[in-house]
Amino acid sequence: MFAPVYLDHNATTPLDPLVREAMLPWLGARFGNASSRHEYGRAARKAIDEARSRVAAAVNAHPTEVIFTSGGSEANNLFIKGAAAMMKPGLVALSAIEHPCVREPARQLMRSGWCCEEIAVDGSGRIDPQAFDRVLADKPRIVSVMLANNETGVIQDVEVLAGAIRKRGGWMHCDAVQALGKIPVDFRALGVHGLTLSAHKIHGPLGVGALIVDKRVELAPLVAGGGQERSLRSGTENVMAIVGFATACDVAVTMRNERSAHLAVLRDALERGLTALGARLFSAEAPRLPNTSFFAIPGVDGDTLVGRLDRAGFAVASGSACSSADPEPSHTLLSMGVDPELARAAVRVSLGAGNTRQDVDGFLAALGESLASLRTMTAVAV
Amino acid sequence: MLKFPIYLDYSATTPVDPRVAEKMIPYLTELFGNPASRSHSYGWTAEKAVEEAREEVAALVNADAKEIIWTSGATESNNLAIKGAAHFYSGKGKHIITLKTEHKAVLDTVRELERQGFEATYLDVQENGLLDLEVLKAAIRPDTVVVSVMFVNNEVGVIQPIAEIGELCREKGIIFHVDAAQATGKVAIDLATLKVDLMSFSAHKTYGPKGIGALYVRRKPRVRLEAQMHGGGHERGLRSGTLATHQIVGMGEAFRLARLEMAEENARVLALRDRLLAGLTTIEETFVNGDLANRVPHNLNISFAYVEGESLIMAIKDIAVSSGSACTSASLEPSYVLRALGRNDELAHSSIRFTIGRFTTVEEVDYTIDLLRRKIGKLRELSPLWDMFKEGIDLDTVQWAAH
Numbered sequence: 001m002f003a004p005v006y007l008d009h010n011a012t013t014p015l016d017p018l019v020r021e022a023m024l025p026w027l028g029a030r031f032g033n034a035s036s037r038h039e040y041g042r043a044a045r046k047a048i049d050e051a052r053s054r055v056a057a058a059v060n061a062h063p064t065e066v067i068f069t070s071g072g073s074e075a076n077n078l079f080i081k082g083a084a085a086m087m088k089p090g091l092v093a094l095s096a097i098e099h100p101c102v103r104e105p106a107r108q109l110m111r112s113g114w115c116c117e118e119i120a121v122d123g124s125g126r127i128d129p130q131a132f133d134r135v136l137a138d139k140p141r142i143v144s145v146m147l148a149n150n151e152t153g154v155i156q157d158v159e160v161l162a163g164a165i166r167k168r169g170g171w172m173h174c175d176a177v178q179a180l181g182k183i184p185v186d187f188r189a190l191g192v193h194g195l196t197l198s199a200h201k202i203h204g205p206l207g208v209g210a211l212i213v214d215k216r217v218e219l220a221p222l223v224a225g226g227g228q229e230r231s232l233r234s235g236t237e238n239v240m241a242i243v244g245f246a247t248a249c250d251v252a253v254t255m256r257n258e259r260s261a262h263l264a265v266l267r268d269a270l271e272r273g274l275t276a277l278g279a280r281l282f283s284a285e286a287p288r289l290p291n292t293s294f295f296a297i298p299g300v301d302g303d304t305l306v307g308r309l310d311r312a313g314f315a316v317a318s319g320s321a322c323s324s325a326d327p328e329p330s331h332t333l334l335s336m337g338v339d340p341e342l343a344r345a346a347v348r349v350s351l352g353a354g355n356t357r358q359d360v361d362g363f364l365a366a367l368g369e370s371l372a373s374l375r376t377m378t379a380v381a382v
Numbered sequence: 383m384l385k386f387p388i389y390l391d392y393s394a395t396t397p398v399d400p401r402v403a404e405k406m407i408p409y410l411t412e413l414f415g416n417p418a419s420r421s422h423s424y425g426w427t428a429e430k431a432v433e434e435a436r437e438e439v440a441a442l443v444n445a446d447a448k449e450i451i452w453t454s455g456a457t458e459s460n461n462l463a464i465k466g467a468a469h470f471y472s473g474k475g476k477h478i479i480t481l482k483t484e485h486k487a488v489l490d491t492v493r494e495l496e497r498q499g500f501e502a503t504y505l506d507v508q509e510n511g512l513l514d515l516e517v518l519k520a521a522i523r524p525d526t527v528v529v530s531v532m533f534v535n536n537e538v539g540v541i542q543p544i545a546e547i548g549e550l551c552r553e554k555g556i557i558f559h560v561d562a563a564q565a566t567g568k569v570a571i572d573l574a575t576l577k578v579d580l581m582s583f584s585a586h587k588t589y590g591p592k593g594i595g596a597l598y599v600r601r602k603p604r605v606r607l608e609a610q611m612h613g614g615g616h617e618r619g620l621r622s623g624t625l626a627t628h629q630i631v632g633m634g635e636a637f638r639l640a641r642l643e644m645a646e647e648n649a650r651v652l653a654l655r656d657r658l659l660a661g662l663t664t665i666e667e668t669f670v671n672g673d674l675a676n677r678v679p680h681n682l683n684i685s686f687a688y689v690e691g692e693s694l695i696m697a698i699k700d701i702a703v704s705s706g707s708a709c710t711s712a713s714l715e716p717s718y719v720l721r722a723l724g725r726n727d728e729l730a731h732s733s734i735r736f737t738i739g740r741f742t743t744v745e746e747v748d749y750t751i752d753l754l755r756r757k758i759g760k761l762r763e764l765s766p767l768w769d770m771f772k773e774g775i776d777l778d779t780v781q782w783a784a785h
Contacts, residue, residue, distance in 0.1 A: 003412065004423060011425070012416035012624065020410050027403050027591065033395035037695070038702035039387050041394070070454035070593065073613040073623035101613025101622055108612055200624065205410070207454070207593050207626025222610060224494050225457040225487030234487060235457035236395065236586060238593025241626075306421040315422030 004313045005359045009201075009352035010150050010178060010292060011317055015244075016203035022247040023205065026240035034237045035226065044239045051246035055210055058249035059180070059195065061187040067211045067229045068242055072177040072198035073101035074222070075211035076144075078233070079173045079194040080105040082219035083142055089113035090141035095156070096121050096335040102144050102175055118335075119145070124286040125154035125336050132161065140170050147179035147190075151332045151348055152283040153292025155183060162191040171217055177201050177209070181252030182260055182289045193217045197249075199241065203353070204248030208241035259353045264290035266351050266360050271295075273364035277371060280342065282333065291352065294333075296345035300374055305347055305367075308374070312366035317348045387702040388746045392587075392680060392739030393536055393564060394704055398632065399589040399740065405635040406591065409628035417625045418616065428627040435634025439583065439596050442637040443562075443571040448601060451617045452625055455595035456563035457487040458610075459582035460530075462597055462621065463559045464491045466607030467528050467580060468500055471557060475525030476500045479518065481532070481542075482722040483507050488530050488561055501525075509724050510673035511540035518547060528557045533565035533581075537704075537719040537735055538672030539681025541569055548577030557605060563587050563595075567640030568648065568678040573598060579605045583637075585629070589740060590636030594629035597621075647740060652679035654738050654747050661751030665758055667771070671720055671733060682736040685720070686754075688768040689761045691731030697757040701750050704735040 006014065026047070032040025034048055049063075056063040069075045080102065084092065092106045096118040106116050117138065120131035127145065135143075143165045148155050158174050165172040173194040176185050181202040187195050195212040199205055213219060213232075225234030270293055271281055279295040297305065302318040309316055329343035349363070389397075398406075409431065417432045419425025433447070440447040453459045468478060480492050482504045492502045503521045507513055513531060522529075529551050531542050544560055551558035559580040565571060567588045573581065581598040585591055599605055599620070613622030659682055662668060667687040686694065695705055705717075716730035725733070736750070762768040770777060 006424060008416075008419060008422065008424070011419045012414065014412075014414045015410050023410070027398050027406070028400075029397075031395060031397040032702075033391075033586075033592075036391060036394045036702070036704065038391065038699075040389060040391070040702050070458070071623050071626075074454070074611055077611050077613070077622075099613070100615070104612035104622065200416075205626070205628070206416075206624060207629050223454075223458050223461045224490035225460070225485070227486070227490075234490065235455045236584075236592055238454070238591075238629075240591065241593050241629075303421070310422045315419075315424050317419065317421050 004310065004315045005355075005362060007314055007316045007349045007351060007355065007359065007363060010348065010350035012200045012206065013203045013352055014354065015205060016248060016251055018251060019204055019244045019247045023240045023244040026243055030239075034239060035228070044237070047239055047243050048237055051242045054246035055197070055249050056212070058253045059185050059187045059197065059212060060189065061195075061212045065187070065212050065215065067213060067232050068237065069209050069211055069233055070207055070238075071200070071209040072175065072196050075196040075198075075209045076101045076175055077105045078211050078219065078222050079196065079213065080142060080144060081108065081222060082232070083171050083173075083194070083217055084109050084112075084114060085220035086218040087141055091115045091117060091138050092142045092144075093117045093119055093135045093140040094144040095119045095127055095146065097125060097149055097332045098144060098146055099150060099175060099177075102146070106144065121335055123337050125149060125152045125283040125332065126286050127156055127161065132164075136164055136168060139168055140165070142171050142173065144173040144175065146175040147185065148176070148183065148289050149332060150178050151330055152286070152294045153178070153289035154283045155179070155287045155289065158190050158192065166191060178289065181256055182263070182291060184256070187212050199245035199248050202248045202252040205241045205244040208238055208245045210245070255353070260290045262353070263351050266355060266357065267291060267293055269357065270349060270351070270360045270364065273360070277364070277368055282336070282338070282346070291350055293349045295347055296342050297371060298342060298345060300345055300371065302344060302346045304374070305345075305370060308370040309363075309366055312370060314363050314366050317350070318346060384745060384749055386700050388700060388750060389702045390736045390738060390742065390746070390750065391702050391704055393539070393735065393737035395586045395592065396589045396739055397741065398591055399636060399639060401639060402590055402632050402635045406628045406632040409631050413627070415627070417627055418614065431627055432625055432630050435630045438634035438638040438641075442566060442641045443573045443581065443598065445573040445598055446601060449598050451597045451599055451620050452630055453595045453597055453621055454593055455586070456561065456582045456584035459595045459597040460485070460487040460561055461491050462607065462610050463580040463582060464488065464528060464530055465495060465610055466620075467557045467559065467605070468495050469608040470606045471527045472500075475523075475527045477523050477526040478502045478528045478530070479505060479521050479526055480530040481505050481507055481513060483511065483535055483719045484530065484532050485536055485561060485563070488532065492530070507722055511535055511538045511671070511723050512673055512676060513542050513547070515543065515546055515550065518550065522550075522554055522556065526554070526556050528559060530559040530561065532561040533571070534562070534568060534678050535672065535719065536564050537717060538683045538723065539564070539678040540672045541565075541676045541678060544578065545576055552577040564678065566637065567644050568680065573600075585633035585636055588636050588640050591629050591632040594626060594633045596633070648679045651738050651742070654742055654744065655679055655682055657744070658682055658736060658738070658747050658751060661747070662754055665755055669729065671723060671725065680738045683733060684736070685725060685729040685733040686758055687729060687732065688765055688771055689732045689758055690765075691733070693761055694732055694734070694757070697761060698753055700753055705733065
């Protein structure tokens with residue numbers, strides 16, 4: 001089978017073979033329902049407890065602070081709606097570049113009397129400190145700022161922001177889905193009250209994530225029922241996925257330094273090549289994840305280019321996976337003040353642990369050829 | 383050769399059928415794309431697999447694939463259906479009707495809605511576990527917006543009169559939700575004829591993986607819901623979150639196998655269940671809980687009188703069974719389902735749910751019968767209550783001394 005070179009790791013990642021090995025017994029003979037009292041059930045319960053400890057350890061949290069969910073979207077929904085449900089309506093504030101699964105739940109709160117404010121970012125995609133101070137003055141009850149952006153890879157000073165929010169008595173939430181495994185993610189050091197993790201961005205399975213939540217935060221559940229996950233998330237536990245998530249966390253933490261160094265070398269080589277081909281790099285001056293390059297070739301439509309690259313055997317994205325059916329240009333870029341015309345040209349390359357220098361060189365060659373052929377076509381058309 | 387403990391708890395969860403697992407593996411290996419990725423073949427391959435599975439789930443229940451929404455499981459489906467419909471139609475009224483014997487996923491959801499200002503009626507069932515339609519008719523009010531009744535009870539396996547309830551609800555313009563987690567592969571479900579508006583499904587009760595379920599949302603006449611999970615707008619905005627391709631593929635295959643094999647499998651399972659029933663009812667003072675005629679073929683729920691529940695569970699560790707629904711069996715409260723059927727605390731405590739499945743053998747059933755006969759005999763030998771019963775003393779008339 002012809003397998004294109006996969007350069008879209010911020011959308012999802014291939015499952016680590018070690019993770020798969022850990023999961024398979026739970027797809028086979030170890031099938032018990034963790035709520036059952038017999039041997040099958042107790043084995044499942046034990047596996048979940050162990051997994052919880054390992055996920056907690058990966059982000060320096062306590063096992064009782066880990067709530068398993070069906071993924072990052074659910075974890076984000078749970079914190080924002082769950083915390084809001086326990087308070088009087090007030091202000092919820094989020095960065096202008098949050099993922100839709102933070103933005104949309106926050107907007108939902110407006111229906112129950114909440115106000116929602118966005119914290120502006122600067123041209124490099126970093127939170128604008130003055131904008132942050134202005135929002136802070138309005139005493140937000142809930143604030144959500146992502147640790148690393150899915151499109152640009154820009155890293156925010158969440159620790160500093162969280163400190164300021166804490167002083168004002170607000171709850172600080174952080175979506176760390178894209179950061180885990182690439183930069184250190186320490187729940188205690190970040191000082192946030194809620195932290196969202198996802199397995200499938202770190203070579204774990206689709207369909208599982210976690211909300212790490214400070215014991216002081218009272219949450220209302222989104223999903224009621226059998227009382228699993230301390231009644232914060234009912235439903236029969238997906239043991240196989242939870243075990244896989246824990247293994248993926250182990251690997252992500254153990255391999256982080258090595259992988260990040262490898263990714264940074266590849267990314268730098270990629271970006272040298274991109275610049276040589278006339279690309280405009282977004283957020284290059286900001287602290288970024290080592291694996292993400294977001295760029296545009298002025299005058300070349302991003303979707304068209306991405307289609308060409310796919311046919312040439314390279315899988316990349318023109319926007320974030322969830323909203324890429326949406327013909328609107330990247331919300332993140334528009335928030336950064338990028339001209340909509342240029343934003344429409346945006347292409348995202350997100351590297352993964354399995355990528356090699358050949359992948360990068362091959363990609364650059366394919367990009368060069370695609371651009372040459374597109375320009376010839378344009379020339380003919382003109 | 384028997385493998386211990388013998389698994390007779392197929393209503394708690396089922397093993398993943400090896401054919402299902404095999405179908406899932408490629409999606410845990412090279413076909414790892416995000417189905418929402420629109421720009422490359424990894425994404426398209428995943429999306430195609432998701433849509434094929436959607437067709438399979440729809441086919442089992444004779445629905446249109448467009449009416450199937452993926453969720454993380456039946457609990458989430460129940461939450462989405464009941465809260466989603468109650469909120470969307472709250473302008474019409476704020477009264478919800480359900481049964482006392484529903485699963486916690488429904489009961490807790492309705493209770494949450496009560497806290498939000500809805501009113502709820504929890505209907506009694508008859509001694510056989512079935513809903514009396516007249517009771518439902520009497521409970522319906524002008525402001526009733528949602529009726530939620532499970533297809534098959536998880537503890538006693540009785541099948542509710544879904545078709546009749548559907549007619550009644552449709553006539554009154556009430557949204558009818560059915561939790562079918564325990565029904566798929568056990569009873570034929572035809573959503574082209576049943577007047578059901580919303581139906582919850584689970585994969586792991588039907589030989590598929592845990593962590594995946596679906597909600598049927600009728601299109602004609604169209605049923606509207608308020609989403610409960612917001613974000614990227616997946617599943618036509620009704621349920622955001624990256625789709626778990628391998629799980630979805632597993633559910634599709636599990637439901638396909640159920641459609642192809644259920645007639646044959648149910649006949650085989652029913653024969654085993656009847657063998658178990660015949661064997662266990664030779665033990666004196668045993669009572670079957672729930673109607674035997676309107677019942678799924680794989681469930682047997684029996685109370686053994688004059689035996690203490692916890693001792694019984696400890697004595698039969700060779701078999702993996704439930705003494706209540708799996709979700710509540712960690713507590714020592716007697717089953718609320720059996721209580722609703724009018725069983726007293728003692729009989730509820732000494733009840734065992736045996737649920738037979740695809741991989742159960744005759745040898746396992748025979749071993750179970752023999753084990754129960756021996757252990758119950760032994761426990762009753764030690765029981766003063768059993769002696770008194772044997773001496774003809776009516777225990778209900780005994781005045782017990784306080785101590």
